[in-house]
Amino acid sequence: MNIGVVVFPGSNCDHDCRHVFHDVLGQDVTMIWHKETSLAGLDAVILPGGFSFGDYLRTGAIARFSPVMQAVKRYAAEGGMVLGICNGFQILLEAGLLPGAMLRNKSLHFICRETYVKVENAATPFTSACRSGQVLKIPIAHADGNYYTDPVTLAGLQANAQVVFRYCTADGHVIPEACPNGSLDNIAGIRNAEGNVLGMMPHPERCAEAMLGNEDGRLVLASMVEGLKNAKRSEAVV
């Protein structure tokens, strides 16, 4: 598979995403400068974490105007897989590819630590290797991960099984105390209605190797790669 990793000025998890897809999962990786206008030939696109444009003004607010985002919108509209991690999720929100917005963490601090998330929907191309209800340990690192949306949109997300990950306790209880940042409904990750765009605040690329003491994140990334391979195979059959 050929995975595209978008590099905005200020992206800082771009190398980590390249490392995990290339060195750990054995895929081809193409780094995409934010001024690119075409994503042709890519099997999936990653918007990595970081501080695009310094997160000045508001997280993701300037990055959404980068030329590459028009291409990402077209790519998503045509059914291409898009994963936004942390700042990438924030950019997807600002670009309107996912609904809602990010507020400052409830503590007002940047928080870097392990969190537990519950896989609420295992029938997505990003979670197919997980069990429904499985608890994954994946770290967060953000100052603005307090997800917010209006009640109608939230009800829609819930009704369509678009909430993919919720913060929970180690044994899977989705309770306010398990939410590190004040996020509405403990939301840690959501997908679009079509199911091909996922945004998540936790960093799966940071926990995909035994050497780092945790491989839970690999399930998410490997789901993607496997899903893409299967799609290619069925295309070939057709």
Added chain:
Amino acid sequence: MQAGMPLITKDLIAQHNLTGEEYQKIIDILGREPNLTELGMFSVMWSEHCSYKSSRVHLKKLPTTGPRVVQGPGENAGAVDIGDGLCVVFKMESHNHPSFIEPYQGAATGVGGILRDIFTMGARPIALLDSLRFGELHSPKNRHLMKGVVAGIAGYGNCMGVPTVGGEIVFNDIYSLNPLVNVFCLGLAHTDRIFRGTAAGVGNPVIYFGSKTGRDGIHGATMASDSFDDQSEQKRPTVQVGDPFTEKLLLEACLELMERDLLVGIQDMGAAGLTSSSCEMASRAGNGIELDLTVVPRREPGMTPYEIMLSESQERMLMVAKAGKEEECIEICRKWDLDVAVVGKVTADGILRVLDQGKVVAEVPAKALADDGPRYERPYQPPAYQDMLTNLNYDAIPDVKDGNAALLTLLQSPTIASKRWVYEQYDHMVRTNTTVRPGSDAAVVRIKGTKKAVAMTVDCNSRYCLLNPYEGARLAVAEAARNLVCSGAAPIGLTDCLNFGNPERPDIMWQFAMAIEGMKDACEHFRIPIVSGNVSFYNETNGLSIYPTPMLGMVGLIEDAERTMTQWFKQDGDVVIVLGSTREDLGGSEYIKVVHAREQGSPPYLSLDAEQALHGCVLSLIHDGLLQSAHDCSEGGVAVALAESCMSGSERALGAMVTLTKGRLRKDAVLFGESQSRVVISAKPIHRQAILDRASQFGVPGEVVGAVSGDRLIVSVADEGRLERVIDQPVESLRDQWAFSLERSLNQA
């Protein structure tokens, strides 16, 4: 004399912090009086900060060479070979004074400055550590300073995508008016692709890139701007404002420039900005530089040559490119949205010549600015109060009655308490290399593409240094090395950040000279080269000086990253062994401070031979896979080390049942004394005898004291067959006190 330039008066010279003799030396060098711009350039380059005029005679005693040393002191940072064609580039710097005035920006720009020192060398920064000193947290001002500094470090480091993987914080009221912010950074480079700050090749273009130049950080410019340019706006605050986003662009642009064959030399504009970067690069190459200020990118109109040459605006670099490569350099800088301009060229005459609007506004030998500054052998002598500090009458201090209470007091004291509240605000995982996160003896990052890992620690017990600066400095070296060894790393290099009071005071200069001697002796003994460093004098307010704080940042190499060790217990049933011997070392201890409110006595005894034997023993045990955990005994002694071993892991806390031998010692010395060269280890019971045999081969005392068991920490003291249970606490409640007390102290009303 140019039109509009004020006369150089005695007042003006004094305001530039130059003495009469120093001014005469400038006249001798120039063969004339300097103009104001030149005076400003000399004043910053000959300042203590840039010239090391009080410290240099002592610093040159330090050992700086070794088989692994790729670059020693004198460049932007030091570099040490780690094999596989790679080297680690590291340095530590202080940003103390600005952080007291404006904690967020002071600390943030401290991070920014040290990062530039590292990537200027061609190294990608992969780890930051911080050493902080604040007054006690009962004062709202100290809480404000700490919150601001932590937020500033987080704000800058997180945005840069460089993980802050460790550090240490000590609280003592002596730092209330002089907090310390020392930042360590380590980068990774190809050994054959190290870049240096040199302006070689006459005719080569000199290119400015990064942020625009503004009026921030101009020292002593107040009076100058009034008399010199009455159009100029009011003086900006002297603390610079950081822009981590621009620094991130600067980092990526630099590394991209360095990947191609474009550069001759490069240096960041740190203290003394354009002046220091240009004259130092010229001087190193034995050349001159001609600069045209007219084309320097500026933030505002009306800036004078004096202001442009002395500005300390952040996120700026100067490079000397290969002739003909200008356009390629400019293109890369523009790709990263940076300001860029060819501002001059390398000349053969050794002169730093500065032009503005076609006129020469300064003309000074580069070497005179960079290297020929004054050198002082300042007088030093021990202060009269020194004996009073070391004399501690132990008979007047009752032995410990309630061991549980004493342990809890220690675990809650912010110096010992968990720094979780701090390090959770730092991204310590980005770059996916952090294999040992904050909270163990040393932080460890793996080196991708190799089997190796690098361990780092920052250490200094400044109370020991106050009580005996020579011993204190030796102890700091020993503890830093021990921390690395406990993580399985062999020490390979050291950087220092020497924080002291006013060097014009003989007692302070004595502390400094003794500390250097102590560092020298210990580093020579352990064969650890000092490859970079920084001196911060004048940490003094209202005549009250900080404790001498020679902060050390030490780096170790783990050949096989799979053999990395951590400090916490792993499994119920494992044996607990204390390596090293316990003496009556209560002087200067955290216990005597927090329980008996004294900071007195002689610091712990240290035998460099015993310490080295311990290092060899622990490394060999880790190498052979015999250990489950290893934790250095430091502040709070063996009792605190045991408690930390029980509860500092990220998973469930484990209990332990331990018996310590009293012998002729006081009970408090057995529990909380800070005897050196001791490590608490745990191991599977099957390895017990092998470990004891190995210890005896190395000549290291080793005693099985108990086992990991249950969910309580139970410590008994054996006194001639009589067993007294002095500590008995559920580890979860110890952990609650230790893990959250810092947060509670900070959030008090």
